[in-house]
Amino acid sequence: MRPGDRIFKNMTTGAGIFVVVLIGLIGLFLLVQAIPALKADKASFLLSRAWSTSDPTNMSFGILDLLEVTIATSVVALIFAMPVSLGIALFLTQYAPKRLARAFAYVIDLLAAVPSIIFGLWGILVLAPAIEPFSNWINKTFSWFPLLAPGNVAPSVRGTIFTAGLVLAVMLLPIITSLTREVFERTPTPHIEGALALGATRWEVIRTTVLPFGKAGYIGASMLGLGRALGETIALAVILLIPVGRFFDWSIFDGGATFASKIAANYSEFNNVTSAGAYIAAGLVLFLLTFLVNFAARAVISDKKGD
Amino acid sequence: MTTATSLSAPASTPAFQQVSLKRKVKNGVATTLVWLSFLIAVVPLVWVLYTVIANGIKRIPYSNWWGQDLGSVLSDEVGGGVLHAIIGTLLQALVCGIIAVPLGLLVAIYLVEYGRGTKLARVTTFMVDILSGVPSIVAALFIYALWITTFGLPRSAFAVSLALVLLMVPVVVRSSEEMLRIVPDDLREASYALGVPKWKTIVKIVLPTALSGIIGGVMMALARVMGETAPLLVLVGYSSFVNFNVFKGEMASLPLLMNNERVTNSMTPGSVGFDRIWGAALTLVIIIALINLLATVISRLVAPKKK
């Protein structure tokens, strides 16, 4: 092989290998630096809700509360985001006038361009006060129902998982929509034409061809959205109120901290290696969580795309 | 439908039956819901943008906003500007780009031109997907573990840029990959047939043809990393002064300034902190919008001309 070709080929292959190794390095470095902290942990890492890490000689921390709050906010976000994204994807591919479809798609993509800190600020300073009457009403009317009962940051209903979930849902819309849209657009025209030829209404065509074909892609896209939600940092750090002396109690009106927001909010504790190690341990759990979710999402998507 | 229809006679009237009411209603409901979901997405977008513009516009039209930093102003004093934050944001993004773009481009070239079908390419593309799902806080923690704990180097803007590289590379890889794949194989064959070696074909024929799309993708990726906050919290300190040194000292940036205002000042409307935070938000949005605009313009200028 000519020297120019060999050098160039090695450079590009090397870059590819570098990316592969990088992922391994991330896991490795996080693990290595988490171990000392884990060893010094006086509480059970997986089952405790406590978190006191400022004194490296007396550390006692566990991720249970973080895990529950992280999953709760993500689930709330998905509950709002998934149906709306489905509707938008259908709108953009099946209902919007063709000439305007691109412009409308651009509008949705704009949501992805807004920095998350701005979403966080808008969420806590603008959205939360605006929906406060509604939140209060729900709290009062459904206080018998555990999920909607007054939370651990009551009387405030602003800095809650509910508000955070809403804002997060808005941030997830462009992600879930874009991939779902792609899959819907690939619905084979013969299928659609077959349904139309049978005299189906537009909704019936969608129900019998687009949706079955795009189901896996939509699920995969939602899982990617889940991955994003699990890792969202600053928006949640800004919105969620930290309850004092209380923990997650299975109400969407609870406050709390997720893996990401906990780490971000306590960056001042990164001055000593052991304390930092506790947060790195939490970060490692988050890394593994998002790795698994992304892995599963891609598996689901490529299964259907067939490539 | 009549049961004993003779096939040799024309269909009896009414030949084209009306679609049943039930089907029509279902179709109508579906249409309404779908249009509604699009509107539901547009509402928060408009609301956020309106909030940013309405609240941020107060301080922006003054030259001192763009030309001064906050070094000579007390935190609750009116006055000063965000020059230091703008410089910091742009500088960190620039350093990130200098590393991420060549790296991402090389990986994309590997995936499209050299690795097609190989096992390494499959693993690489999988890892790129995983990397795109790594939360920004995890990327920040990794760089912290690597740069600050292991290498012993101080917090700096450069560390931030490194974390941003992890976030930017997957975006550059995916968009460049797409652009390279679009280049028809015909062109590569024409070049080989002229006796041009493969690496030269890539550098002088394929890349220039894909360049406009690649530049567009790179600039959009840059705009996105400018809004990231998590790495800033963990890896660099906030400064009120302009600082051009990426390797030493604290550096401001727009998201960091916003976070700083959030924690040190009150957010009541009309207060210094309120004006500054939304002003910074609007500045960030303006810069991101300008970069996207620039991306479109440059894309068009560099595109292969048809006339």
Place this chain on the structure above:
Amino acid sequence: MAKRIDVKDVDIYYGKFHAVDSVTLQVPPRSVTAFIGPSGCGKSTVLRTLNRMHEVIPGARVEGKVLLDGEDIYASNVDPVQVRRTIGMVFQRPNPFPTMSIGDNVVAGLKLAGTKNGEKLKDIAERALRGANLWNEVKDRLNKPGGSLSGGQQQRLCIARAIAVQPDVLLMDEPCSALDPISTLAIEDLIGELKKDYTIVIVTHNMQQAARVSDQTAFFNLYGVGQPGRLVELNDTEKIFSNPNEKATEDYISGRFG
């Protein structure tokens, strides 16, 4: 300049799949040889082995010899890139480089190989464009993009690009199948002139075209479905189309299959 080609017992494989079986043929210098045959019979595959283009596909492999004026282009010390600089190729769909002007397209082969002398390149461009019967149509707009020409003009541009490097042989893979009849005629006329200076091998699925432009014709066919292709008959064009030796050839010519 124009060289003679001797193909000796060439077998072509894609991985394990035996694509073409044992081809032996000769192409005299300054002549036109046409490869004809039904779809998938291997004629394009054989053409691409003449300038080692098939090697671009991973797993493709050739056994046997291809001699250019006696030198085997498959010898172990021969660089395929060098081979391709001496054997030119024109493709089915015109493919001018979209980022280059017409003038730059013509001399792309030379510029990419390192020639920098501006005057020399201009002269070569003019000579090549005249040789491709395109000069008069583009001489006033050499700096316009390559994609601004019509299909037939683009193909002639590609021919100019191929001959600008003064190859020994010119290979043409169905050069007219993407063009309208008038452009096709223009290119067939061009081939008639080019053969004065170049050895030309042209693959075509259009029998009448083969009859019009070539001096000798090679008929390829498959052994059967899923089987390798092979050379059935190589003969003077007149004889192939009036009184071929093989029955299979006669059946193909008279349209009994194809």
